[in-house]
Amino acid sequence: MLNRFLDILFPQQNCCICRKEGRYSTRRPWCEECHKTMFNMRNCMSICDKCGKCLEEGEGLCRDCQTNPPGFDIARAVGPYDEPYRIAIKVLKFMGRRHLSVQMGHLMARAVQAEPRFMPIDLIIPVPVSQANFKQRGFNQTEELARQIAKDLHIKMDAGLLRRVKETPSQRELTKEEREKNLLFAFQVKDNKKIYRKNILLVDDVYTTGSTGRECTRTLLEAGAARVSLITWATGKGF
Numbered sequence: 001m002l003n004r005f006l007d008i009l010f011p012q013q014n015c016c017i018c019r020k021e022g023r024y025s026t027r028r029p030w031c032e033e034c035h036k037t038m039f040n041m042r043n044c045m046s047i048c049d050k051c052g053k054c055l056e057e058g059e060g061l062c063r064d065c066q067t068n069p070p071g072f073d074i075a076r077a078v079g080p081y082d083e084p085y086r087i088a089i090k091v092l093k094f095m096g097r098r099h100l101s102v103q104m105g106h107l108m109a110r111a112v113q114a115e116p117r118f119m120p121i122d123l124i125i126p127v128p129v130s131q132a133n134f135k136q137r138g139f140n141q142t143e144e145l146a147r148q149i150a151k152d153l154h155i156k157m158d159a160g161l162l163r164r165v166k167e168t169p170s171q172r173e174l175t176k177e178e179r180e181k182n183l184l185f186a187f188q189v190k191d192n193k194k195i196y197r198k199n200i201l202l203v204d205d206v207y208t209t210g211s212t213g214r215e216c217t218r219t220l221l222e223a224g225a226a227r228v229s230l231i232t233w234a235t236g237k238g239f
Helices: 002-009 031-043 063-067 085-094 100-112 131-135 141-153 176-183 211-222
Strands: 012-014 021-024 076-082 123-128 162-164 187-189 199-207 227-235
Touching: 002 076, 063 131, 076 085, 076 100, 076 141, 076 176, 085 100, 085 141, 085 199, 100 187, 123 141, 141 199, 162 211, 176 211, 187 211, 199 211, 211 227
Parallel strands: 076 227, 123 199, 199 227
Antiparallel strands: 012 021, 162 187
8 A cells, every 4th residue: 555655656757776768666666677787786796794795705704894893793785885776775865765665675674584694683773864864855764764674574663762862974975983983972772671682673774884883783782682683775895
């Protein structure tokens, strides 16, 4: 019912990635060519066993996970933060095409189901955005993605438990060290009892330096969560 409503509200005459003309919907927002490209990209990449970043060759851990292991158990993404994955998330975030979260969230849920180390999951929590970004966009893209993931996995999602309590400058132009300092103590758990000894699936849109995922994980674990895992739409490169 909701998908039909979204298709009426957001009629799509073009592929959201390459703009090829055709008939598209919430379950098929991109053309077959873009779909094949995305499929091929995620099936031919080596990834870090811990954080899921793309590796140039071989298997094992990326440099970050070797020198400074993150607190989460495992992180995975649907594909690399490269075209067409990068275009899809930018269209969702900056063009307000919220209907894209249906298929993107569905693919993220499938990535979770494909990796047994994610289980068990007791609760799904999206990463909160800053107030400035929320006012600008009118929505939190990670909450939209988490809602579809929760629906597919039949697991409760709570978007209000993890809050951003410190407004921070944009992360885009900052170094890894500056991002970590920028986000330190930026998040807070609203009710520790609701996450106490719970296995949390944290949802974010992209994993690049990992600063956001690391700080959210630290906050959740210090508040009493038993374990945190992370799923994103796209991931950066690890060396």
